[in-house]
Amino acid sequence: MNIKKFALASLAVAGLIFLGCKAGQSYGENEIGLRKSTLFNEDAKIERIDYSGKAAGESELIERAFENAPPMISHNVEDMLPITKENNSCTSCHLPGVAEAVAATPMPKSHFYNFRDNVDMKENMDETRFNCVICHATQVSATPLVENKFTPDFRKENGNIKSNLLDVINEGVN
Template sequence: MNFKKVAMMSIAVLGIIFLGCQGLKSYSEDELGLRKTTLFNENATIEAYDYSGKVAGESMLIERAFENAPPMIPHSTEGMLPITKDNNACTSCHLPDIAEAVGAVSMPKSHFYNFRDNVDLQGQMDDSRFNCVICHTTQVNAPALVGNNFKADFRQDNGNVRSNLLDVLNEGLK
């Protein structure tokens, strides 16, 4: 291809890009983000929302957002935080041996497996799993910040309330 043709094509492409960008709407810094205020000061209003005030055992189970998603905490965590290795109120109800007796959701098998070393811990919780609220969050009664029409597609009948992550983790790998 000669230089003249390359130059003409480049000008045409730049012209198309320029004309295409003319219809784009620009936004001020006050319109960016979810908080809809300037990004240059930190005087944001923080709303007080009602996190589920029900105590553990009195609340309704919240379905998972997608297959093997960490479940939401459907009850108040007041008095349960902070969680440490030596002080974890969650395990007093959610360890498999206890959960069924108290009607709680049992921790899945994946919490008793060391993925770093590929070792089944034979019923002992993996030390990296002690801080439950890293993955599990409490549900709040608040309006959605953005619209969402996502619909989960669960492959197993009880996938909206149970995990099978350890069973399917390497699915499709050889």
């Protein structure tokens, strides 16, 4: 009796899988990727994006995509790479003590806080924050690959340009 039920259930599942695969819209190999060409051709042309940008202080900032999103890098970073613990050009302008004097965006308090050990590092940047380009992307003017209908909802008036991550990280946690 159990074998009959198992066989019937297996047949039903197989039928649903078969019908599910056939009922949905299918896509060809030229429609799956963002390149709009076959995925099997590595020589396919991709739109070339120029990441060089303008020099620091010359470009217009793009607002944050959502509350506490890492801001985009608004200037050329080619001469600043690679970023290492020993060689980080970003900090020469973006450390809070320097940023105002050079009209740069200061690094937020969250970069001076060790979340693993729950320690305020005061004026010392957390050593896990040295590689800026892991979170901060260089802004470019490129044609979007897909339409974006997302509309951010900022809780504070200046949330589109300022982070308050350290203030809200434990919000609602007891």
